[in-house]
Amino acid sequence: MKQSYDLVVIGGGPGGYEAAIRGAQLGFSVACIEKRVHKGEPALGGTCLNVGCIPSKALLDSSHRYEATKHELAEHGITTGEVNIDIAKMLERKDAIVKGLTAGVAGLLKGNGVDWLQGWGTLVDGKSAEKQVKFTSLAGEESTITAKYVILAAGSVPIEIPVAKTDGEYIVDSTGALEFAEVPKRLGVIGAGVIGLELGSVWRRLGAEVVVYEAMPEFLAVADKEISKEAAKLLKKQGLDIRVDTKVTNAEVVNGEVVVTTDVKGEVKTETFDKLIVCVGRRAYSEKLLAEGCGIELTERGLVAVDDQCKTNLDGVYAIGDLVRGPMLAHKAMEEGMMAVERLHGEKAQVNYDTIISVIYTHPEIAWVGLTEEAAIAKGYEVKTGNFSLSANGRALAQGEGMGLVKVVADAKTDRLLGMHMVGVGAGDIVHQGMIAMEFVSSIEDLQLMTFAHPTISEAVHEAALSADGRAIHA
Numbered sequence: 001m002k003q004s005y006d007l008v009v010i011g012g013g014p015g016g017y018e019a020a021i022r023g024a025q026l027g028f029s030v031a032c033i034e035k036r037v038h039k040g041e042p043a044l045g046g047t048c049l050n051v052g053c054i055p056s057k058a059l060l061d062s063s064h065r066y067e068a069t070k071h072e073l074a075e076h077g078i079t080t081g082e083v084n085i086d087i088a089k090m091l092e093r094k095d096a097i098v099k100g101l102t103a104g105v106a107g108l109l110k111g112n113g114v115d116w117l118q119g120w121g122t123l124v125d126g127k128s129a130e131k132q133v134k135f136t137s138l139a140g141e142e143s144t145i146t147a148k149y150v151i152l153a154a155g156s157v158p159i160e161i162p163v164a165k166t167d168g169e170y171i172v173d174s175t176g177a178l179e180f181a182e183v184p185k186r187l188g189v190i191g192a193g194v195i196g197l198e199l200g201s202v203w204r205r206l207g208a209e210v211v212v213y214e215a216m217p218e219f220l221a222v223a224d225k226e227i228s229k230e231a232a233k234l235l236k237k238q239g240l241d242i243r244v245d246t247k248v249t250n251a252e253v254v255n256g257e258v259v260v261t262t263d264v265k266g267e268v269k270t271e272t273f274d275k276l277i278v279c280v281g282r283r284a285y286s287e288k289l290l291a292e293g294c295g296i297e298l299t300e301r302g303l304v305a306v307d308d309q310c311k312t313n314l315d316g317v318y319a320i321g322d323l324v325r326g327p328m329l330a331h332k333a334m335e336e337g338m339m340a341v342e343r344l345h346g347e348k349a350q351v352n353y354d355t356i357i358s359v360i361y362t363h364p365e366i367a368w369v370g371l372t373e374e375a376a377i378a379k380g381y382e383v384k385t386g387n388f389s390l391s392a393n394g395r396a397l398a399q400g401e402g403m404g405l406v407k408v409v410a411d412a413k414t415d416r417l418l419g420m421h422m423v424g425v426g427a428g429d430i431v432h433q434g435m436i437a438m439e440f441v442s443s444i445e446d447l448q449l450m451t452f453a454h455p456t457i458s459e460a461v462h463e464a465a466l467s468a469d470g471r472a473i474h475a
């Protein structure tokens with residue numbers, strides 16, 4: 001093992017591994033330190049590949065196919081025999097996808113000449129020109145590595161709440177909810193955020209009765225109000241029992257069942273479940289990352305403090321991804337990783353935080369980019385909006401997906417597009433059109449004047465833009 005590198009990256013998640021690869025491409029000698037052991041094997045890819053984005057999407061896909069095969073084929077005139085699901089097989093498929101991808105990342109690091117150090121990294125001295133990182137191997141051996149530059153990319157872990165302590169069996173976090181060996185008959189979920197909606201949907205589609213408790217009075221308050229209202233309607237219709245304004249005051253396991261106590265405006269109730277998922281957000285993970293006196297400043301919320309370019313208070317030390325401010329999203333972590341390395345290389349890379357896309361991978365998907373109508377008004381814009389319902393989109397109807405809507409938000413004075421929001425089939429892909437349009441400072445008129453292919457879901461973007469000026473044809 002080498003003792004000195006140009007760049008040491010601590011954390012091999014999407015932020016860290018992309019930074020490491022980009023660093024090697026730019027000619028740095030690079031080590032990436034990652035301590036994760038997944039299913040008995042050291043693994044790169046972080047939360048996202050091992051227990052986040054990828055396994056959750058694998059289960060979302062399996063459960064969607066199951067539900068669609070069971071309930072949606074008859075109207076096409078397709079008959080099947082009895083439709084069953086083998087949960088063990090479904091989990092095996094998920095694990096194989098994860099393994100393939102994490103092995104792929106290991107191959108990419110190797111191919112680019114990045115040394116993957118399997119163990120813990122701790123920044124000991126970030127102030128000196130030659131930074132010191134303590135490396136503790138998985139076997140517990142300690143050594144010191146020096147580096148010109150360090151990127152901190154240690155990610156995040158689930159927030160725990162005292163009223164519902166996880167036990168790994170009955171009361172679980174998102175990682176546990178990816179591993180249920182059988183479909184719970186009744187599943188409780190604390191938190192109607194991204195994880196609650198995605199993993200709640202997985203197990204509901206497979207047959208669980210799902211109750212989602214949300215402490216806030218409003219459902220999906222981060223989204224545009226019209227979109228969250230439509231999404232709530234669609235998800236409730238599917239059978240997700242979402243209860244807003246509901247505080248869980250206690251959850252405990254009694255005789256193999258989880259008893260949940262809630263308080264709704266003073267009315268105390270108890271309900272029992274086979275399993276309970278706690279998904280109330282995640283927090284930056286800096287334990288063992290920063291030695292006392294290493295010099296790094298943290299924010300009040302325990303994030304590593306950085307500027308708009310992810311530079312910490314120390315020269316030559318950057319921090320990226322879930323460890324720092326901004327949305328906890330893999331694509332944000334990746335772009336920050338590339339920006340940090342390119343800046344260390346002397347380039348002027350930037351991330352445009354105004355165009356980071358959010359996607360909730362329910363069916364249909366909920367996705368947006370830019371400002372909601374409410375946020376645009378709060379910022380002082382004179383706002384105009386346009387909506388188009390997928391119930392009037394030919395392609396959506398032909399696919400049996402005529403639900404949801406596209407909404408555009410624009411500055412009424414300049415016509416500039418400020419945001420695009422959608423609940424509907426393929427929303428996560430469609431809103432990329434909004435992102436590209438915003439990056440090129442497009443106007444609503446630009447979107448009106450372009451020719452969208454027929455019949456496509458994208459035509460709803462065109463019609464939403466037309467509707468912003470009262471010109472929609474099919475509304």
Ligand code: FAD
Nearest residue numbers: 011013015046047048052053121154155321322328329330
């Ligand atoms: P991480 O991926 O958390 O990686 C950090 C790595 O650093 C970890 O592997 C950790 O083991 C390692 N590490 C920590 N400390 C040390 C140390 N001291 N030494 C060595 N190694 C260390 N985001 C999306 O954009 N799309 C999605 O669909 C999506 N789905 C998700 C589903 C779930 C269930 C969850 C939990 C998250 C999901 N996310 C999704 C969020 C996404 O996983 C994170 O935003 C992303 O992984 C952050 O990347 P990162 O590189 O900052 O950190």
Ligand code: NAI
Nearest residue numbers: 191192193194195196214215216279280281282328359360
């Ligand atoms: P979240 O922040 O999305 O949602 C948490 C929800 O729990 C919020 O609605 C909050 O009001 C509620 N809540 C908080 N405390 C509560 C309590 N005590 N009782 C009841 N409700 C409570 O967090 P989540 O779902 O845990 O996801 C964590 C992170 O992972 C997110 O920030 C997200 O960025 C990322 N993620 C992204 C995905 C994607 O991009 N598709 C998928 C899954 C996770």
